[in-house]
Amino acid sequence: MLAGKRILLIIGGGIAAYKALDLIRRLRERGVAVTPVLTRAGHEFVTPLSVSALAGEKVHSALFDLTAEAEMGHIQLSRVADLIVVAPATADLMAKAAQGRADDLASTLLLATDTPVLMAPAMNVRMWEHKATQRNLAQLRADGVRFVGPNAGDMACGEFGPGRMAEPLEIVAAIDAALVAGPLAGRHVLVTSGPTHEPIDPVRYIANRSSGAQGTALAAALRDLGARVTFVTGPASVPPPDGVQVVQVETAQQMLAAVQQALPADAAVFAAAVADWRVANAGAQKMKKDGTGRAPALEFAENPDILATVSQMGAGRPALVVGFAAETEQVVAHATAKRARKGCDWIVANDVSPATGIMGGSENAVTLITATGAESWPRMTKDQVARDLAQRIADAISVAGSR
Structure with missing residues (x-):
C-alpha cells in the first residue's frame, strides 16, 4: 500500500x-x-x-x-x-x-x-x-x-x-x-486493554487472567480504519500493536489518570479488565510469615470506576463510549444492567466461564448491547470480533458527526 x-x-x-x-x-x-x-x-x-x-x-x-x-x-x-x-x-x-x-x-x-x-x-x-x-x-x-x-x-x-x-x-x-484514507481518518479513539495489577506488597499483587488480546486486536483494527489510537494498557501478555500511541500502566488509578490525560477523543472503548478492588494497606516491604500460621489481614478499597467516570463526565464526553462486561452467568442480564448503571452507550458482553476458554484464548463470542437491545454474534477469532466492532464504531461516529 x-x-x-x-x-x-x-x-x-x-x-x-x-x-x-x-x-x-x-x-x-x-x-x-x-x-x-x-x-x-x-x-x-x-x-x-x-x-x-x-x-x-x-x-x-x-x-x-x-x-x-x-x-x-x-x-x-x-x-x-x-x-x-x-x-x-x-x-x-x-x-x-x-x-x-x-x-x-x-x-x-x-x-x-x-x-x-x-x-x-x-x-x-x-x-x-x-x-x-x-x-x-x-x-x-x-x-x-x-x-x-x-x-x-x-x-x-x-x-x-x-x-x-x-x-x-x-x-x-x-x-x-x-x-490510508479510512472511515476513521482524522478521528481519535481511546482504547484500554489488559489487566491491572494491584500491589499487596513490593513483590505480590492481585490480578486477573485477562491477556489483553481482544483490546490489542481492537486497537489494531481501529488503526487500520485510519483512526489515531491512544492505547492505554495494563501488564498484558500480548505485545501492543504497532502504529498506535501506547501508554503502559500497572494499576487502576494509573489507568484512570492516563485515560483522563488522553482525552478528548471521538470514541472511547474500555476493554481493560480493571480490578474492582485494591489493597488499602499494601505493605511497603515484603510481608513475612510470623510463625503463628495466621494469614495477614488485607484491607480493601474500591478502585475508581473508569467507565462510569468517562460515561458521566458531561462536557468533553466522547461521542461514543463502549464498555466491556466479562460475566460468568446471566451474561445479557448483568451486562444490560451494567450499561444502564454506568451510563455508557454500548456494552460488549461475553461469557468468560473457564469452560468457554475465552479469557486468555484466541476466540470470543460476544453480545453487543445498545439502547435498542442485545445482538449476539457467533463465536469467531478475536481479530474478527475486533474488525467487526471497529466497523460498527466507525459507522456510529460517522452518523453522530453528520447530525
Whole structure:
C-alpha cells in the first residue's frame, strides 16, 4: 500500500537518530521514496553520507541554500511529499513546531506545509514528562499532528521510562495508517486493554487472567480504519500493536489518570479488565510469615470506576463510549444492567466461564448491547470480533458527526 508514496523524513538530533537509518531502509523496501532532511544537531549522530546512501537522494540541511532557494526549495520540499515524518522528534523540534518557529530548515518546512505530519518523539523521560513538552504535545495534536510512541524502556542516559523512539516497523505501520484514507481518518479513539495489577506488597499483587488480546486486536483494527489510537494498557501478555500511541500502566488509578490525560477523543472503548478492588494497606516491604500460621489481614478499597467516570463526565464526553462486561452467568442480564448503571452507550458482553476458554484464548463470542437491545454474534477469532466492532464504531461516529 505504500509503494509509490513519497516521505519527507526530518531527522532530529538525538541518539535515536540511528534508528532513522533502518527506517529509511524499511521504507525503501516497500517502494517508498524518501527525501531526507538532517538537522544541525542530527549531524552529530548520523552522517549525511549514510543517510543519502540509504535514501538514494540528496540530504537537505541548510535553509539558505542558494542553489535550492533560487527555486524556493524549502517551500517545494514541504509540498511534494505525501507525508512528513519527524524521527526522532526531539523536545526542541516539537517546541518549535508547536510555537510556529522557523529558524532552520526543519522547522521552516513544518511551518510552510499543509501536508500531514507524523512525529516519533525521542527524549529523556524527564523531558517527555515536563509540563512544557506535554503542553506542546497537546497543541500539536490539536493542530492535527499524529504521533507514534514514545515507548517506555531503558535509555542511553541510564534512566527508565517513556521517551524511547518507536521502533522502525512501528513507525512504518503508523505511516501506513496515516496514508490510508479510512472511515476513521482524522478521528481519535481511546482504547484500554489488559489487566491491572494491584500491589499487596513490593513483590505480590492481585490480578486477573485477562491477556489483553481482544483490546490489542481492537486497537489494531481501529488503526487500520485510519483512526489515531491512544492505547492505554495494563501488564498484558500480548505485545501492543504497532502504529498506535501506547501508554503502559500497572494499576487502576494509573489507568484512570492516563485515560483522563488522553482525552478528548471521538470514541472511547474500555476493554481493560480493571480490578474492582485494591489493597488499602499494601505493605511497603515484603510481608513475612510470623510463625503463628495466621494469614495477614488485607484491607480493601474500591478502585475508581473508569467507565462510569468517562460515561458521566458531561462536557468533553466522547461521542461514543463502549464498555466491556466479562460475566460468568446471566451474561445479557448483568451486562444490560451494567450499561444502564454506568451510563455508557454500548456494552460488549461475553461469557468468560473457564469452560468457554475465552479469557486468555484466541476466540470470543460476544453480545453487543445498545439502547435498542442485545445482538449476539457467533463465536469467531478475536481479530474478527475486533474488525467487526471497529466497523460498527466507525459507522456510529460517522452518523453522530453528520447530525
